[in-house]
Amino acid sequence: VTYSRSSICALKGSTVEMSCKYIYPDKYGNIKTVIEKTFWFTKVINGDFVDLKDDTDYSVRVEYNCTTTFCSLKIFNVSQTDSQEYKFRFITNQQGGKYMGSPGVSLFVRDLQVKVNRLNDPIRIQLTCHTDCQLGPPVSYVWLEDGKANKENNNNLVLSSFNTTHRYQCAIRGHEDVPSPAVYAPQTTVLSVTPSETVEGSKVTLTCSSDANPAAKYNIYRVNEDQHGQLVSTEIQPVFSSIQVSDSGRYYCAAGNDLGSRTSPSIDINVKYGPKNCSVSVNPSGAVEEGNPVTLTCTSDANPAANYTWYKENKIIANGSEVFHVLAVGSEHRGSYSCKAQNLHGECNSSSRFLDVLCKFSSFIFISGCISILFMLIKCLLIVFVRCPKRLCVHNSFRRDQGGKPSDSDLHSEWSQEQSTRAGGAVIMNMS
Numbered sequence: 199v200t201y202s203r204s205s206i207c208a209l210k211g212s213t214v215e216m217s218c219k220y221i222y223p224d225k226y227g228n229i230k231t232v233i234e235k236t237f238w239f240t241k242v243i244n245g246d247f248v249d250l251k252d253d254t255d256y257s258v259r260v261e262y263n264c265t266t267t268f269c270s271l272k273i274f275n276v277s278q279t280d281s282q283e284y285k286f287r288f289i290t291n292q293q294g295g296k297y298m299g300s301p302g303v304s305l306f307v308r309d310l311q312v313k314v315n316r317l318n319d320p321i322r323i324q325l326t327c328h329t330d331c332q333l334g335p336p337v338s339y340v341w342l343e344d345g346k347a348n349k350e351n352n353n354n355l356v357l358s359s360f361n362t363t364h365r366y367q368c369a370i371r372g373h374e375d376v377p378s379p380a381v382y383a384p385q386t387t388v389l390s391v392t393p394s395e396t397v398e399g400s401k402v403t404l405t406c407s408s409d410a411n412p413a414a415k416y417n418i419y420r421v422n423e424d425q426h427g428q429l430v431s432t433e434i435q436p437v438f439s440s441i442q443v444s445d446s447g448r449y450y451c452a453a454g455n456d457l458g459s460r461t462s463p464s465i466d467i468n469v470k471y472g473p474k475n476c477s478v479s480v481n482p483s484g485a486v487e488e489g490n491p492v493t494l495t496c497t498s499d500a501n502p503a504a505n506y507t508w509y510k511e512n513k514i515i516a517n518g519s520e521v522f523h524v525l526a527v528g529s530e531h532r533g534s535y536s537c538k539a540q541n542l543h544g545e546c547n548s549s550s551r552f553l554d555v556l557c558k559f560s561s562f563i564f565i566s567g568c569i570s571i572l573f574m575l576i577k578c579l580l581i582v583f584v585r586c587p588k589r590l591c592v593h594n595s596f597r598r599d600q601g602g603k604p605s606d607s608d609l610h611s612e613w614s615q616e617q618s619t620r621a622g623g624a625v626i627m628n629m630s
Contacts, residue, residue: 199218199286199288199297199298199299201216201217201299201302201303202216202217202218202219203216204301205303206303206305207306207331207332208276208305208306208307209309209310209329209331209373209376210276210308210376211275211373212276212373213275214272214273214280215270215271215273216270216271217270217271218268219267219268220269220286220288220299221267222288222295222297226295229292231290231291231295232290232291233290234289234291235289236288236289237262237286238250238260238262238271238285238286239284239285240282240283240284240285241253247287247298250271255279256273259274260274269286269288276307277307278309280305281305283301283303283304283305284302284303284305285299285300285301285303286298306330309378310327310328310369310370310376310377311327311328311378311379312327312328312366312368313326314381314412314457317356320360321358322357323356323360323456324355324356324357325341325368325381326353327341327353327354327378337353337370338351338371339353339368339369339370340368340370340377341355341366341367342366342367342368342377343366344364345367347374360457361457361458361459362382362457363383364382365381365382367379367380380411381412382410382411382457383410383455383457384409384453384455384458385409385410386408386460387407387408387451387452387460388408388462389418389462389463390404390405391449391467396441396468396469396470397543398441398442398472401437401439401441402437402438402441402445403435403436403437403438404435404437404438404449404451406418406434406435406453407434407453410455411455412456413455414453415432415454415455416432416452416453417429417452417454418430418432418433418436418449418450419449419450420449421447421450427450441467443469443471445467446467446468448465448466448467449467450462450464450465468501469501470502470543471500471501471543472541472543472545472546473498473539473541473544474499474546475498475499475546476497476538476539477496477497477498477548478494478495478535478536478537478549478550479494479495480493480535480553481493481494484554485556486527488558489527489528489558491523491525491526491527492523492524492527492553493521493522493523493524494522494523495520495521496521496522496537496548497520500543502542503541504520504539504540504545505517505518505540506537506538506539507540508522508535508536508537509535509538510533510534510535520539522535527553527555531555532553532555533552534551535550535552536550536551
């Protein structure tokens with residue numbers, strides 16, 4: 199078996215033809231040689247050579263044209279998976295008369311490719327139609343813009359706009375049905391986060407994706423307080439190995455290649471965490487008089503918002519709200535209060551806060567007692583500062599009114615009376 203070519207390079211989607219010539223003896227042992235079967239193959243399964251016409255990968259795409267000394271193979275609409283070594287085999291009527299040609303024909307299937315080059319002018323872009331296969335001249339090219347033929351017919355096309363929304367392909371004239379893959383600026387740029395719910399301390403991955411050819415390069419940004427983008431990463435998949443509350447914010451990414459760029463919509467990363475910094479406050483503060491309202495408030499830092507449990511002397515008294523309100527406090531409300539804040543991601547307990555309740559009756563007794571004591575003090579002061587009894591004062595006044603001076607006996611009598619008053623003031627008052 200002699201093959202016309204040892205290797206073939208073909209463009210994807212094209213038709214490939216290969217052939218061979220083969221010879222054999224007319225007779226063997228006085229038996230005329232008859233060709234019973236000819237076929238091409240690529241696979242040998244359990245020692246059996248699989249005819250391409252029986253191979254499901256080829257059966258509807260191959261065609262033979264064989265004679266007693268020649269055989270050709272056509273493969274239609276070739277693809278990269280057809281890049282194989284193809285061999286011819288024939289079977290005769292002679293004993294052991296099975297032959298094949300080895301090595302066979304190596305087929306290499308390649309795409310047409312469009313290479314993108316930025317020129318010195320920032321908005322001028324050159325496209326070049328290229329293939330690894332050596333195409334025999336003359337070759338005429340066709341450029342396609344969004345599937346429609348462009349007037350340019352050589353292998354270069356110059357664009358005068360950046361960020362174009364068009365898609366460009368090239369093809370060999372006469373084979374416009376088998377164009378190259380399209381090149382285009384990034385389309386539909388998206389930033390995603392995994393997992394969708396971010397919890398403090400967990401591993402979180404951002405992924406920027408875009409439909410683009412040539413492949414895009416990516417930048418990921420975080421929106422700062424000035425509403426400007428702050429570069430976070432130039433990787434396509436940056437990872438927070440242990441995300442923190444401070445990483446919460448708005449993020450977006452930009453994808454770009456030599457044909458243009460596009461920015462994704464922004465996403466919000468809201469880092470969830472369990473309650474922290476639990477505390478109890480009382481309003482009004484300090485001791486509260488019986489019958490007045492009082493409000494206790496449990497505060498915590500949590501995301502999402504926490505549910506609350508209230509305790510008095512370590513026994514549950516209420517659930518749900520962060521506020522515990524008493525319309526009119528009584529002595530039964532006196533005691534130590536605390537709270538627990540809890541959500542899906544954790545919990546925390548506050549320290550105890552003592553609520554002191556003043557009884558109204560006790561206050562009345564206290565005030566009444568103070569008034570009684572004050573009255574008694576005033577009464578005693580009046581007694582102490584009384585210097586003369588009524589009768590003595592009148593007698594002395596009479597004498598003095600007569601114009602005479604008091605005698606020694608009178609002075610002695612007054613002095614005695616004063617001493618007697620100091621010693622037994624209560625008796626003197628009663629006598630008066």
